[in-house]
Amino acid sequence: MPEAAAIERPEENRQEIESAVVRFAGDSGDGMQLTGSQFTMTAAIAGNDLATFPDFPAEIRAPAGTTFGVSAFQINFGARKIMTSGDLLDVLVVMNPAALVTNLADVKPNGIVIADSGAFSDRNLAKAGYTENPLENDSLEGYRVVKIDMSRLTVEAVKEFGLSNKEALRSKNMWALGLIYWMYGRKRQASVDWLEAKFAKNPDVAKANIAALNAGHAFGETAEMPAELGTFDVEPAKIEPGLYRTITGAESVSLGLLAGSLLANLKIAFCSYPITPASALLHQLARMKEFGVVTFQAEDEIAAAAAAIGASYAGSLGITSSSGPGIALKMEAIGLAIATELPLVIINSQRAGPSTGLPTKTEQSDLYQAVYGRNGDAPMPVISVSTPSDGYEVAIEAIRIATKYMTPVMVLTDGYITNASEPWLIPNANDTERFDVNFRTDPENFQPFMRDAETLARPWVKPGTPDLMHRIGGIERSYDSGHISYDPDNHQKMTEVRASKVLGISDDIPEQEVSVGEAGAKLAVIGWGSTYGPINRAVSNMREDGLDVAQIHLRYIWPLPRNLGELLNSFDNILVPEMNTGQLRTLLRDQYLLPAEGLNKVNGKPFLIGELEDAIRARLEK
Amino acid sequence: MPEAAAIERPEENRQEIESAVVRFAGDSGDGMQLTGSQFTMTAAIAGNDLATFPDFPAEIRAPAGTTFGVSAFQINFGARKIMTSGDLLDVLVVMNPAALVTNLADVKPNGIVIADSGAFSDRNLAKAGYTENPLENDSLEGYRVVKIDMSRLTVEAVKEFGLSNKEALRSKNMWALGLIYWMYGRKRQASVDWLEAKFAKNPDVAKANIAALNAGHAFGETAEMPAELGTFDVEPAKIEPGLYRTITGAESVSLGLLAGSLLANLKIAFCSYPITPASALLHQLARMKEFGVVTFQAEDEIAAAAAAIGASYAGSLGITSSSGPGIALKMEAIGLAIATELPLVIINSQRAGPSTGLPTKTEQSDLYQAVYGRNGDAPMPVISVSTPSDGYEVAIEAIRIATKYMTPVMVLTDGYITNASEPWLIPNANDTERFDVNFRTDPENFQPFMRDAETLARPWVKPGTPDLMHRIGGIERSYDSGHISYDPDNHQKMTEVRASKVLGISDDIPEQEVSVGEAGAKLAVIGWGSTYGPINRAVSNMREDGLDVAQIHLRYIWPLPRNLGELLNSFDNILVPEMNTGQLRTLLRDQYLLPAEGLNKVNGKPFLIGELEDAIRARLEK
Amino acid sequence: MNIQSPPEKLKARDFATDQEVRWCPGCGDYAILKGVQNTLAQLEADPKNTVFVSGIGCAARFPYYMETYGFHTIHGRSPAVASGVKLANPELDVWVVGGDGDMLSIGGNHTMHAIRRNIDLQILLFNNQIYGLTKGQYSPTSKIGTKSPSTPLGSIDNPVSAAQFALGVGGTFIARSSDILQKHLPEVLKRAYTHKGASFVEIFQNCIVYNDGAFKHFTEKSIQAEMQIHLGHGQPLLFGEDKSKGLVLNREEMRLEVVTLGENGITESNIAIHDETNLSLATMLAQMDPPDFPVALGVLYAEPAPTYESAVHTQIEQATKDGGTADLNRLLQRGQTWTVE
Amino acid sequence: MNIQSPPEKLKARDFATDQEVRWCPGCGDYAILKGVQNTLAQLEADPKNTVFVSGIGCAARFPYYMETYGFHTIHGRSPAVASGVKLANPELDVWVVGGDGDMLSIGGNHTMHAIRRNIDLQILLFNNQIYGLTKGQYSPTSKIGTKSPSTPLGSIDNPVSAAQFALGVGGTFIARSSDILQKHLPEVLKRAYTHKGASFVEIFQNCIVYNDGAFKHFTEKSIQAEMQIHLGHGQPLLFGEDKSKGLVLNREEMRLEVVTLGENGITESNIAIHDETNLSLATMLAQMDPPDFPVALGVLYAEPAPTYESAVHTQIEQATKDGGTADLNRLLQRGQTWTVE
Numbered sequence A, B: 001m002p003e004a005a006a007i008e009r010p011e012e013n014r015q016e017i018e019s020a021v022v023r024f025a026g027d028s029g030d031g032m033q034l035t036g037s038q039f040t041m042t043a044a045i046a047g048n049d050l051a052t053f054p055d056f057p058a059e060i061r062a063p064a065g066t067t068f069g070v071s072a073f074q075i076n077f078g079a080r081k082i083m084t085s086g087d088l089l090d091v092l093v094v095m096n097p098a099a100l101v102t103n104l105a106d107v108k109p110n111g112i113v114i115a116d117s118g119a120f121s122d123r124n125l126a127k128a129g130y131t132e133n134p135l136e137n138d139s140l141e142g143y144r145v146v147k148i149d150m151s152r153l154t155v156e157a158v159k160e161f162g163l164s165n166k167e168a169l170r171s172k173n174m175w176a177l178g179l180i181y182w183m184y185g186r187k188r189q190a191s192v193d194w195l196e197a198k199f200a201k202n203p204d205v206a207k208a209n210i211a212a213l214n215a216g217h218a219f220g221e222t223a224e225m226p227a228e229l230g231t232f233d234v235e236p237a238k239i240e241p242g243l244y245r246t247i248t249g250a251e252s253v254s255l256g257l258l259a260g261s262l263l264a265n266l267k268i269a270f271c272s273y274p275i276t277p278a279s280a281l282l283h284q285l286a287r288m289k290e291f292g293v294v295t296f297q298a299e300d301e302i303a304a305a306a307a308a309i310g311a312s313y314a315g316s317l318g319i320t321s322s323s324g325p326g327i328a329l330k331m332e333a334i335g336l337a338i339a340t341e342l343p344l345v346i347i348n349s350q351r352a353g354p355s356t357g358l359p360t361k362t363e364q365s366d367l368y369q370a371v372y373g374r375n376g377d378a379p380m381p382v383i384s385v386s387t388p389s390d391g392y393e394v395a396i397e398a399i400r401i402a403t404k405y406m407t408p409v410m411v412l413t414d415g416y417i418t419n420a421s422e423p424w425l426i427p428n429a430n431d432t433e434r435f436d437v438n439f440r441t442d443p444e445n446f447q448p449f450m451r452d453a454e455t456l457a458r459p460w461v462k463p464g465t466p467d468l469m470h471r472i473g474g475i476e477r478s479y480d481s482g483h484i485s486y487d488p489d490n491h492q493k494m495t496e497v498r499a500s501k502v503l504g505i506s507d508d509i510p511e512q513e514v515s516v517g518e519a520g521a522k523l524a525v526i527g528w529g530s531t532y533g534p535i536n537r538a539v540s541n542m543r544e545d546g547l548d549v550a551q552i553h554l555r556y557i558w559p560l561p562r563n564l565g566e567l568l569n570s571f572d573n574i575l576v577p578e579m580n581t582g583q584l585r586t587l588l589r590d591q592y593l594l595p596a597e598g599l600n601k602v603n604g605k606p607f608l609i610g611e612l613e614d615a616i617r618a619r620l621e622k
Numbered sequence C, D: 001m002n003i004q005s006p007p008e009k010l011k012a013r014d015f016a017t018d019q020e021v022r023w024c025p026g027c028g029d030y031a032i033l034k035g036v037q038n039t040l041a042q043l044e045a046d047p048k049n050t051v052f053v054s055g056i057g058c059a060a061r062f063p064y065y066m067e068t069y070g071f072h073t074i075h076g077r078s079p080a081v082a083s084g085v086k087l088a089n090p091e092l093d094v095w096v097v098g099g100d101g102d103m104l105s106i107g108g109n110h111t112m113h114a115i116r117r118n119i120d121l122q123i124l125l126f127n128n129q130i131y132g133l134t135k136g137q138y139s140p141t142s143k144i145g146t147k148s149p150s151t152p153l154g155s156i157d158n159p160v161s162a163a164q165f166a167l168g169v170g171g172t173f174i175a176r177s178s179d180i181l182q183k184h185l186p187e188v189l190k191r192a193y194t195h196k197g198a199s200f201v202e203i204f205q206n207c208i209v210y211n212d213g214a215f216k217h218f219t220e221k222s223i224q225a226e227m228q229i230h231l232g233h234g235q236p237l238l239f240g241e242d243k244s245k246g247l248v249l250n251r252e253e254m255r256l257e258v259v260t261l262g263e264n265g266i267t268e269s270n271i272a273i274h275d276e277t278n279l280s281l282a283t284m285l286a287q288m289d290p291p292d293f294p295v296a297l298g299v300l301y302a303e304p305a306p307t308y309e310s311a312v313h314t315q316i317e318q319a320t321k322d323g324g325t326a327d328l329n330r331l332l333q334r335g336q337t338w339t340v341e
């Protein structure tokens, strides 16, 4: 600690900026994710609002120096509300040529590129496909390039700890972090503490890393940096007071599932099969055993869904989770849950398709599958997660609906949300209203498919309950008794009641609100899922520019909120940005016969605020 | 033969009627399907147009006399074009009480009910749930009931052949057939021939059956029949001349698949897993080995789809077939075929859902699944079969599209069409235009995903071809080269080109025509699949009644015919009858923003003409 | 497992529902139903703690006829559904019922993994070597050459042996019986019930409609004694009328051989002794086929091992103990946090 | 199978594509890739008639690196896709490649049925006892107690043995080798290639990132000789430095035992002889596990049997002969017809 404290001194002449986007990029082995997390934590402690996005390589561990082995971490932090991890980069830090070639396109014109020139060896240049060293020719004109031999400087900084060259180089990410801390006038203490805790058993490694961190910081401070680069100040944002943490979508959904199960007074049986990016949920839940959470890594997605259904039948809350291809496999089983009217939560962490597609890239292209993707008339509620922290509430809501209405519920999240993070005002778990499940135990007049008059839900009975033995199954069931029934009119009636039950949920969810702007504007931009952030920022920006535009963002995809049709009718035009070829648009056009127009992007990356601003302008300024 | 000839004599005083609907119903063991087929053949030979529908019990072989063991066969035959197997029955023949109780509701007011009173034993009555014999009380008032102890009369008629009582009773269906032949003035010769051929190895059985047939006929003729029943004459219909057979949907689809493969110059690999009602196709194709057809009963539906894809990859035409729940299981694999752009034909014989649902009942509720039911943006052409004979052309068309555009194609048929039959003017296979597949063999500039400029199809290469070795797979492929590509813009481009390729097919299919009536009418009734017959008849009838209504019937579900939007726009109102809760309606509303209204029926049974007439009237007479 | 004596002892018929049984007259499933109801009565099983889970098929209609909890699921997935039931509530007695198509064709993988995990289920495979419900297509256990609607020229694939399969995937209890062995069947089922872990029981079942007589070469009265060997742990492997035949191990060729007592100097001391815990012996017994060998019936293999669900719950209990209180608020606040004032 | 000598003999490197190999540095898959390329060169295989089919996983990336036809399909389904390829064109040499998750977890059923049907495929299972591509979850072959992201307290389910599984489902060729045995592996692969029918080869493969050293208890140089036994048909089951140890059959207990030559009067004549056609022996060999036993490598079992695809095509040829001409018009007119004039 003393080392850090010693060289901390006030900065002057810092340029005050509202927000900044920084990306650290390097080889998979360069520790970019850790670097990013440390910068994030420090920004959070400094009171900034922020959003981050890690970008892992598709390969597990590609050979060092290759373009497909580049790992990156991006953070957008600011003195105002931050809605996305940022469009273009103010600062790109690259630890090798591969990181430069794969990330340069995202840097703002005249943006800052800081490169570890020590890693720009001929070999690494060749691996990245460079025939010349870009740091040495004029190919980086238009950027403010800072070449620093971070490798050498790191090795020097840590030499007192007697590490090998290879070991010493492991700290170069901390050197870079120190430099960026200096640029933004950040305190190093939190990272120093964290390094000491992390390497408690390896004090030399801890010290080396701290030394590198300090060296990077000192390098900036001692004016060895080119003057035109500048140093910046990002003031704290106006943020609701309270206790905060950063949270990813995977974390928020898993915590929400746990919270929801506790609110319902149920045990969880989380049954899944690994798949990118859904596996993160399985990993999270597997660490919640002290809450009695059962996790089951099944032999495949079908077995996972089937086991979850079995668990729900037995009186636990069955949850199953996957991504697109795995969800497709579960559909037949989901049909069984719909038919037998058992609660079940299905988390779909969408990724770019079709087929295997781009497993590590994000997309919103499973809405069709969620709403329509089953044999038979098989309605099922679908709700969606809009931000990394939103998963907490959405997961709770999924459990509430599933158990109250005895139905499977699909939650749509996506690869972006799963991995992205943002600060989260930690709620008090006791503040959420409980919705304890009342299992049926009364044998009087019991019939397994006799419905609650209001919700149309059938009773839930735990096997083991005396005198309520009964049989259920996937063949059409007789209204009330649940016995197999081939009666034509009964099938009609049951098909209708299944649809009514699900549609009826629209009376039990909030009316749709306008997120930004007002009803009746010239243009409504309506989205769902992870487009929330960019749409929100773009609409806000355009309103500041005086354009008559509003944002509507859906949590509930099916059934849609009861006032949505009327609300949408109040706008002159409707634009539906989606990371698919127009799936929500189909739903809206079908339901409301409104000429909703799509803005569709399927390149595996979230919308840029700029793209949305352009689209809004084009529609309002023509 | 002499026996039949001897007692064939001209009838007088026959009432001439335009058409009639007759249903034979009895125990599974009573041979009702055979009886029906014989009546059908004889009606066909008599020159009637006709349509038939068998109704099997859901159980394999239910205990004799039970309601769930009732098997029935219905025929609608007439002097005019017959479009459905008939709404209500003119004549119901019942061989036991269970058949009466389960079929009576379908008889017209004042319709004829002919019952084998010999089978109305106390035991059988009890099994059918009767506490009193309905033939003996007034519960059948409102029908013209003919009680005949067919059991006894049959036993008497065949006694000379020395059969046991049980064996003798097996002929009672022929007795009933003879009686109905008499009622409608039909010749017995074809059935006599058929019996002799069928029981060539058992001449006594043949003779007994013929004796029963003749006895039934004679019973009617010798005026033992109540006079008010009447005898009828149904003149030949105006039918295009040529060679005919009856054909079921299962037969027409399988013959079409074979014909299509020959036109494309491909071998078929038909890979399937048994499921009701789709199994019929597997059974048909398994008997086509002399054409080199490979059939493969896989371990499950996924393996069936996967094997078909493998076969297509190897240069055969891969076909897979199932019903709703099995199709759901195939969706992930179908996504692979979409991604790798391999031809594949998927036949979906729809049945009532969701989940296991009502396997032996019909429904059209897999349209959503066909068009939307996959992960990712995964467009695929979908076409549908409208009548039992239509499957021939539709299957050929599916193969044409699949091979020309290198895409999976889903064919939607249903349980009704699969089992129903109608006369078919047998085409000359050589009259259909060929569409031979040109496998790529030229190594010059070969790239596995380089597209044809017009169709956007990629080349099809048979493994085994020299110098064209290449790799394909489900991870996103680079435009042209087909190598794995994680490039964002490439994914955008590939997603778009996949959609364009499928949408482009709309230029290669006929413009949508109006089946009955004209564009611009007050009401268009638009349907798809097996609703063709009832809609056609209902619209024709209503036009005769002077209503301004037209029928539009879709073969192409996706992409929709290019002129459909314009065409639909010409009508004041649009009604969409479907045997689901409104799935085509969603498509139309989304695509054309037209207030298409649904008429939805999901009781496992086809629309009645009367229901449609009522719906049309209600909309035009208000 | 949970044997609580309800006030009055239940009879077999108390385990029957009021639903009409809808198998074909003469179907072997009736006898198995009776056998299972008898078994439960003899075990004094508690209906409220008993769950029957099945897939789809004739066999899979079973739960509708049992006055217990029942779940008729989807084709092939019953072992997975049942695994979920047992994981959620290990106190329940869970029986899984299905046909050869259900459990070895579409459901083969789930059967395998339920067995391998050793989840405490009683898995009853009704093997009629045919797809009954879908009207008679051949199944993965059908003999080569089976003519069926999907194989009009005869099937060509090697059938899988259910018992060998179960042994190969690490089963801890593997037994066989037959629909027509009304005394043998309940004894085998009781053993299955008592075994902790996945108990796999193959029951040969006659489909009178589509595959009549598939097993008559060893079930017909006249040849039963010659063509069946009933296994007993620690008992010599004797069979035939008067137990005059037996099995010996040919030690050079590592194969079982049929011998006749008294011939070639063979005495009972030469006869191999059945050892349920010997996997190699079980594998050899499972391979035996008429006419050269009798069919081995009874418990081929039984080697207790910890069950999956108990390990799951042990880990949970451990975590509860180790982790102290399970406090959601504490979990929400885990990791690095900061306060905004 | 189709060995046509192309004009010039191809070398191993001629079977490599221009695609950058993207496994982790040090992954055992590299060695297997080399082994397979060597094998094809030695077999003088014709690249144009060779197809590699795979599912999804690290192992399953294999086809991209082979200059032959290749199909990287979906997770678990490669045996089914490959079956379709072989059915459509029996002339092709079809290799199937996948990991333990791909082929024994999600794809277990397809693997089982491809093996049981005896379709002439070479099925190569790269067993690293972990899910590599999805970042290290335990797999169905992972040892009990495996800590992984999905089992932070250790896995609790019994692993399945790939070879025992393949034997149990009726495999006709079952062999084992390892990524590090660069001489042994091609020999085993050549045997697999030559075998008509489904050849199942389990290749132990080190995942350096998520399961490093999983096999070191029998692959490490220092103990290799003691912990591996290399099988040869008709050869005594000897192993160890100087082949001083061997396996004998304990005839009472029907189990294999390890003995040392020279100790307790044991000579080579006591040692059991490997017989590839003996299923019981193969089953016992497949069960052996260190430290008590060496791991059996090489061909455990090989018993030729007719292949599925040949039977399919025989039936078709037969039908063509029997049915005379395949005339579509005749087929369309089959059954009862009538003429309307």
Ligand SMILES: Cc1ncc(C[n+]2csc(CCOP(=O)(O)OP(=O)(O)O)c2C)c(N)n1
Binding pocket: B273, B274, B275, B276, B301, B325, B326, B329, B356, C056, C057, C058, C059, C060, C074, C075, C098, C099, C100, C101, C102, C103, C126, C128, C130, C131, C132, C133, C134, C139
């Ligand atoms: C997903 C799915 N595929 C196929 C079917 C059709 N199906 C129902 S039961 C059955 C097989 C029946 O055979 P088996 O399991 O041996 O039972 P059995 O009728 O012989 O008792 C099949 C293929 C189905 N219901 N669901």
Ligand SMILES: Cc1ncc(C[n+]2csc(CCOP(=O)(O)OP(=O)(O)O)c2C)c(N)n1
Binding pocket: A273, A274, A275, A276, A301, A325, A326, A329, A356, D056, D057, D058, D059, D060, D074, D075, D098, D099, D100, D101, D102, D103, D126, D128, D130, D131, D132, D133, D134, D139
């Ligand atoms: C349907 C589906 N489910 C899950 C996945 C995710 N997935 C890809 S590879 C894999 C397992 C990899 O393990 P293994 O087969 O042993 O291969 P390895 O990577 O170890 O070589 C999984 C679960 C997927 N791609 N598709």
Ligand code: SF4
Binding pocket: B060, B061, C022, C023, C024, C026, C027, C028, C029, C058, C059, C128, C132, C133, C206, C207, C208, C209, C210
């Ligand atoms: S078809 Fe066979 S298995 Fe099914 S109920 Fe009838 S006899 Fe039994």
Ligand code: SF4
Binding pocket: A060, A061, D022, D023, D024, D026, D027, D028, D029, D058, D059, D128, D132, D133, D206, D207, D208, D209, D210
């Ligand atoms: S994760 Fe393991 S199996 Fe996959 S490439 Fe890396 S080392 Fe090989």
Ligand SMILES: [Mg+2]
Binding pocket: C057, C099, C100, C101, C126, C127, C128, C129, C130, C131, C132, C139
């Ligand atoms: Mg069966």
Ligand SMILES: [Mg+2]
Binding pocket: D057, D099, D100, D101, D126, D127, D128, D129, D130, D131, D132, D139
């Ligand atoms: Mg693996």
